[in-house]
Amino acid sequence: MNKTINQKAWFFVIPVFVLVAFNAIIPLMTVVNYAFQETFGNNVFMWEGTRWFKQIMLSERFHAALGRQFLFTFIILFIQIPLGIAIALSMPKEGLGVPVCLVLMSMPLLIPWNVVGAMWNIFALPDIGFLGHSLNALGFDYNFTQQSGDAWFTTILMDVWHWTSLVVLLSYAGLRSIQPAYYQAAEIDGASRWAVFTKIELPKMKKVLTIAILLRFMDSFMIYTEPFVLTGGGPGNATAFLSIDLVKMALGQFDLGPAAAMSLIYFFIVLLVCWVFYTLMMRNEAQS
């Protein structure tokens, strides 16, 4: 078969290319540019090579922020994924309860992030907030603005409140797509409720759960607005996660070079973790 050679079709790609260039490639290249140079303004740059990368990789401050970030992400995944599945399993399957539950579940997802932060800030204030005041009235010594443990507790609670719904909705969609014949066959085969969960429901939810874990990993690993409004990274640096620390370095201290290097390292960590996780989850799918 002879193909007609016509390169004009490339023109159709131009709009997308321009769009991607302006919202992704050019800003990213600017960051790359900053990461290898030093500047004192006036558009004067000096070549620094890999100095900023070495500095960040060896910096105790970065290690601490990265450690806090991983800890936070693991804790919220550990809570949100099982909790989300459990809620999805106990949601009604038909009748009026379905839309009611779905709407209630979607509510936290519809609230702007800084509003979530502000809401929880006020909610948790030890003197006037409902949560803070109640905890103190019950005899707990709770003050998230001064005690780092309380700050962590509140941040995690806020994130669980805000994002578990996403896991619930995805799991619910996964559960609803299981054909009734699977449950009937399991009943005929004499499977226990636990076996139905592990042998049918979990495997069938694998794909949506992979998406849920990836989304929750990326979002929580890059979390900024809510803890910034809630704790501002404090007390001290207790809840200064990676992006909060990054903004401090870039805009607070105006260390553009190290901040740029840190952004790139940050970006590659997210990319690497997502890639490894996705590859592991999907390695058996390729065979079938």
Add this chain to the structure above:
Amino acid sequence: MAKITLKNLSHSYLKTQSENSDWAVRNVNIDWNDGGAYALLGPSGCGKTTLLNIISGLINPTQGDILFDDKTITSLNPVERNIAQIFQFPVIYDTMTVYDNLAFPLRNRKVDEEEIKSKVQEIAKMLELSSTLNNRASGLTADGKQKISLGRGLVRSDVNAIMFDEPLTVIDPHLKWILRSKLKELHQKINRTMIYVTHDQTEALTFADQVVVMHEGQIVQTGSPVELFEKPKHTFVGYFIGSPGMNVLPCKIENGNVILNGKKIETHKNIKKNSFSKTEIGIRPEFISFNKEGIPVKVLSVSNTGRHKIIDTESESGKIKIVAKPNESIPSGSAFLNFKKDFTYAYGDNWIIE
């Protein structure tokens, strides 16, 4: 192993029922003898799957009882009833190997591993799955998966009955044939009650010794394939079985005689009762022949299927189809038809008059 009896069984998916059409299954009475091969035949939505799920215990009937060997078991769950069921779409446990899939019903019943092993290998050999036993089940083709579903149904040797709910829907036509003969062969080998739900008459007639025809939630006739063909007890059986279906024409009954177009027609039996709102005469196209005199018709068209000719004719009371041998000469224009007396039946309100 048991004889299964359904007594005055009705089921509705609605909370309140006022009309006949509110019932998915309506007043079913039937005995399934131990070791029989039955087909439950009917169009989509006639209630056959509902009836099957009631027998296996997946659905609790609104009214009536299910008896195994004359013992009521209506309130027992599927495990207690010890029933195997195979569904329309292959159900496999994705994360398990073929072996584990087949062993699953036995493991749930705490059978010891040695026995499971011999049982699974026996079934795998029967279904030609031996070579794939250690593969992951999710990697198999649709018919491979359906074989696993079948295998899980067959692996328990003590089940009371095995139910098939249109199990060959997703299978390629040529494999369908192979699997169906396999099922028939299995039935002879293990000799357990099998109930096979289908809407395909060929499937039903080739698989079963006894065919149960369902229509709008009711059982309209139970019989051997030959009985269903030669003597349909309900006009629906006449339409549904046979290709083309039975000719059913409106007629009058006067003094015990069937009158079609003002002419008396001989039927297989004399009629005594006559208190129906609708009376019809039914005759299969295979039992009609052309004659010098008889029922006047106009020949409309002749189509040759290779094995036989199908002739469309028009009489005063409606269209009549005739099946003739391929070498038979067919008159054109006006002709006369002769109905074979022994296969001509009168129907009152859709049921045969006897």
